[in-house]
Amino acid sequence: MLIETKGLKKTFKSRGKEVEAVRGVDLAVKEGEVFGLLGPNGAGKTTTMRMLSTLIEPTDGVARVCGHDLAKNQAAVRRDIGYVGQEGGTWGEVTARDELVLQGRLYGMSKKRAAARAVEVLGAFQLEEYADRNVKTYSGGQKRRLDIALGIMHEPKLLFLDEPTTGLDPQSRAHMWDEVRALRERGTAIFLTTHYLDEADALCDRLAIIDHGEIVAEGTPLDLKKEVAGDVVAIGVTDGAAAAVELLGGKDFVREIEAGAPDPATGVALLRMYVDDGAAALPELLRSLDGKDIAPASIELHRPSLDDVFLKQTGRSLREEH
Numbered sequence: 001m002l003i004e005t006k007g008l009k010k011t012f013k014s015r016g017k018e019v020e021a022v023r024g025v026d027l028a029v030k031e032g033e034v035f036g037l038l039g040p041n042g043a044g045k046t047t048t049m050r051m052l053s054t055l056i057e058p059t060d061g062v063a064r065v066c067g068h069d070l071a072k073n074q075a076a077v078r079r080d081i082g083y084v085g086q087e088g089g090t091w092g093e094v095t096a097r098d099e100l101v102l103q104g105r106l107y108g109m110s111k112k113r114a115a116a117r118a119v120e121v122l123g124a125f126q127l128e129e130y131a132d133r134n135v136k137t138y139s140g141g142q143k144r145r146l147d148i149a150l151g152i153m154h155e156p157k158l159l160f161l162d163e164p165t166t167g168l169d170p171q172s173r174a175h176m177w178d179e180v181r182a183l184r185e186r187g188t189a190i191f192l193t194t195h196y197l198d199e200a201d202a203l204c205d206r207l208a209i210i211d212h213g214e215i216v217a218e219g220t221p222l223d224l225k226k227e228v229a230g231d232v233v234a235i236g237v238t239d240g241a242a243a244a245v246e247l248l249g250g251k252d253f254v255r256e257i258e259a260g261a262p263d264p265a266t267g268v269a270l271l272r273m274y275v276d277d278g279a280a281a282l283p284e285l286l287r288s289l290d291g292k293d294i295a296p297a298s299i300e301l302h303r304p305s306l307d308d309v310f311l312k313q314t315g316r317s318l319r320e321e322h
């Protein structure tokens with residue numbers, strides 16, 4: 001295992017109040033995998049990552065990172081990991097090549113080795129063209145690529161990426177996903193945080209969903225979605241939500257049904273249900289509603305997504321929060 005944590009906790013004291021940012025997290029990340037921590041703003045993703053990368057000390061709990069005890073051997077952990085924060089570095093009057101060489105030198109490389117390694121990573125991140133240009137002239141996507149290039153300059157076994165694509169345009173975002181996949185191909189394990197459902201789904205071999213400082217689900221994206229099982233049907237109604245829940249919940253092919261609160265703007269309440277076979281269930285659900293004069297305002301049928309997993313575990317939608 002590259003990362004193993006048991007009961008990892010962080011409580012911040014701010015203005016006399018205690019904030020339990022991370023409340024006892026158990027995680028296991030294997031060699032060579034892309035592991036994601038998915039959760040809404042303020043869930044505790046960054047705090048978890050900062051503890052694992054030695055930037056802040058846990059309040060409680062134990063962890064091993066790249067085989068080293070996090071509390072006892074921080075220097076060894078730092079040597080084996082790369083860390084790319086949300087904001088990236090400072091961007092002054094310096095070229096990408098110089099930044100990279102400096103980073104290499106900080107990790108103890110000779111001048112020659114650092115220069116050679118800089119050429120490698122500039123190539124890997126398609127930055128050769130801009131290598132000798134001032135980084136303050138870079139686009140957002142180019143800067144983000146340089147951030148990551150800096151993070152892997154010393155060939156870490158494990159790279160921490162905090163929200164790697166937040167603020168990027170769709171094209172740069174797609175490039176970043178390719179970059180992450182390419183790093184994994186070369187054997188670097190990646191621990192990333194994201195609040196994007198599609199990113200977690202597309203990039204991660206395994207992921208943990210975190211909410212209010214606690215892990216609420218963990219597994220491969222496929223396994224997590226299988227837990228929700230069946231298809232998801234969401235029918236919006238303006239009147240008769242309670243009667244509809246009783247009526248539809250009584251069907252033997254409806255596994256679970258719940259009614260959301262009515263939308264204040266439209267008055268539409270969403271009835272969400274999990275059914276074995278959505279295409280077969282939908283006509284019968286609509287016939288039953290019609291029989292009671294309940295007219296749907298909207299109808300949606302889909303395969304379970306990571307958002308359904310989050311919704312099932314927390315009662316809230318991750319999508320609604322952004």
Ligand SMILES: Nc1ncnc2c1ncn2[C@@H]1O[C@H](COP(=O)(O)OP(=O)(O)OP(=O)(O)O)[C@@H](O)[C@H]1O
Nearest residue numbers: 012014019021039040041042043044045046047048
């Ligand atoms: N230094 C600090 N002092 C006090 N509270 C903090 C501190 N750092 C984080 N917190 C609080 O801890 C909680 C978790 O924050 P954290 O940054 O880990 O969340 P996150 O999941 O990374 O969210 P985001 O996606 O917004 O970065 C939040 O309530 C935050 O306000």
